[in-house]
Amino acid sequence: MQDLTEGILELLRLTSTDLPPDVEAALHEAMQQEEPGSAARGALETILENVELSRKNSTPICQDTGTPIFYVYHPAGWSTQALRRQIEAAVVQATQKSYLRPNSVDSLNGKNSGNNLGGHYFPTVHFQEVDGETLTIELMLKGGGSENCGAQYSLPHTALGAGRDLAGVRKAVLDGAYQAQGQGCAPGILGVAIGGDRGSAFFTSKEVLFRKLDEPNPDPQLNELEARLTSEINQLGIGPMGFGGKTTVLGVKIDSLHRLPACYFVTMSYMCWAYRRRKMTVAGDQVKYE
Amino acid sequence: MVELSIPLSDEAIRSLKVGDTVALSGVMITGRDTVHKWMVDTFIKKTRPPQGDDLEVYNAIKPLLHSSVIYHCGPVVAGLDTRQYKFVAAGPTTSIREEPYQGAVMDHFKVKGVIGKGGMGPKTLKACQDVPGVYLHAIGGAASLIAQTVKRVLSVYKYEFGVPEAMWVIEVKDFPAVVTMDAHGHSLHAEVEAHSKAVLQDLLTRPLESIPK
Incomplete structure (x- = not known):
């Protein structure tokens, strides 16, 4: 061997030192969408400068x-x-x-x-x-900062009015993104698992983050939900670093697992921009x- | 861009407003979860008696913290074997975990600036008004870039807390940050949260139209 x-x-x-090309491209696109001179734009400019410097110097x-x-x-x-x-x-x-x-x-x-x-x-x-x-x-x-922003919802969730269906999943993820604010180093990427048990769901919510940002979800329903959630979370206006702005997430990635009849979990891992x-x-x- | 030198005067602090970008120069100390708990338990609430070199460290950091800055940072440091320390990567860590401690620490040590990311809550905002002080938001994850503004590592206290949790005394030049909580009671984080909450409430009332149930 x-x-x-x-x-x-x-x-x-x-x-540790070189961000994947699809992530860097997405950050670049996000930067161009923010108002010149805004704190959000400044944050993304700094982020991209840092990405380049880290690659050049081979530093984290x-x-x-x-x-x-x-x-x-x-x-x-x-x-x-x-x-x-x-x-x-x-x-x-x-x-x-x-x-x-x-x-x-x-x-x-x-x-x-x-x-x-x-x-x-x-x-x-x-x-x-x-x-x-x-x-x-x-x-x-x-x-660890982004890991602290992970969350698990057990549906039905009365306060959110979230039932055991994709409409309920959407509400849970929207709430998770709101709760995270800029704490997980926005713009982030959400890995979401529907179903499973508490443990398998958290593993899956990270496994799904190995997919590329521009990779469509093989399930058409989930593909549509990913696009919709990305757009709606960006309407929250939390923005890069939580400074306010147009890009709160670079993407949402969803997978579904079989579940027990009694359980319906929506599990979210938050990945920071340093993806x-x-x-x-x-x-x-x-x-x-x- | 506002250039700020440590030690910080009350006047300089009060002139800062949410949204100002600053370049900070001078001597500051890193401190995060373990340090804040240690400071509060041992010297402020005194629920734990000083042990080992606690008092010695307290006397050393007290003058360093007065009118200075605490940086929420757990750096990557090279030269650990030779003690020729150099910061390799040194972005901010999430600050909200220090919310239970920060106000008391600012007040006790007369710390006038806190650098971190993600912002802090009402207790820290009140301390910013009282001391006075500001919360400076550094760009999370911009670790290589920020490390370049760290010109020298002057000393390290409580190394046994581990590299990320130790107190590193550093000299910085033109450290970049944005004021997101000022001495006048304003917080960008409170504003963004309130706005996003209103949007969320609206989104939650909308049906899932195109996606079948």
Whole structure:
């Protein structure tokens, strides 16, 4: 079995320091829509300048390099135990090289482990066996400020008048976006899971964020709801950084899960504008990044 | 663009209004969740007796904080092994988590500026009127850019809180921020929230027309 530690370190560097092209393009478009001289426009100009500087200097776009969340899709025959050890080794090295901030804190004694390791979920690694010969690793760095803006609604929700249907889902997501204000570093991207149990729904609300911003939802109903919610949330006028303005979210991504008869959850993860997600593929000795 | 130098005078603070962009220069201290809780528990509410180097640190930071600025920031710092510290990435963290503490800390230490992101609530707004002080909003996530305005790391206190939570004493030049809460009781965050709430109420009354139930 190959040792991928070096390749994963590069994946971590790339993810932390270079924003994906679809996100940068969306931020650029958002900037052009704000009034020249407004605080919203100024914020987006600063954001784009920072994105460029981070790429040039190979320094973290945001100091909160978040929870490293890995999804590993491996052909048969790979040892997931060995892969996990390689991921952990790469995370430690990335921390030493200042691509990652030491972010893993023991909740009981408050001690920071200093190397971004800590228990089974830090870093978080999901494994899935796939057909074919190509191994794919997707990485998301999910910051804490935006994570605090995540929410889960159990429908029906009386105060919102939200029932157990897509109309109710829409109301819950609108409320979630309003509650977040600019706290999650707007303009954000909402990952939404309909259904599931509380746990599977939160995982799904992040998995859906691996989709590209311009990727249409395969389900026509959800595709329409994504577009509608994006437009309506932007009418809230919260704007970049919560300064007021036209762009509050860059997009909404929705997935649906089977649920128990008794439960109908609408679960939202808020991703900040520093939407750090990257992918590496390994086919033989060929390693590619996108 | 208003150029501000630390230490900040009351006059300079009172002249600032919501919406002003500022470039801040001088010596400030980073402090976030653990620091604010530690300050309030140990020195303000005194629910926990000082331990270890607590008093020594208190005496060192007191003059540094007077008429100065607390920056809600957990930086990425290079040179940890050699102690030749350099800020690599240093954007603001979300400020609202310090709302239970901030007003008391501003009042106790006479802190005249708080830098963070996302804004703060009524207790901090009142402290801004009383001390007087301002809340300065930095651009969240603009970490590489802001790190370039940090010219020197002068010292670090409470390193054992961890790199993101320690108090880093830094010298900045032309640190960019926007005044979003001023000493006259105005808050951009309260305005934006009120506006968005009215829009939300209206949207919630609209049917889902085209999408089948």
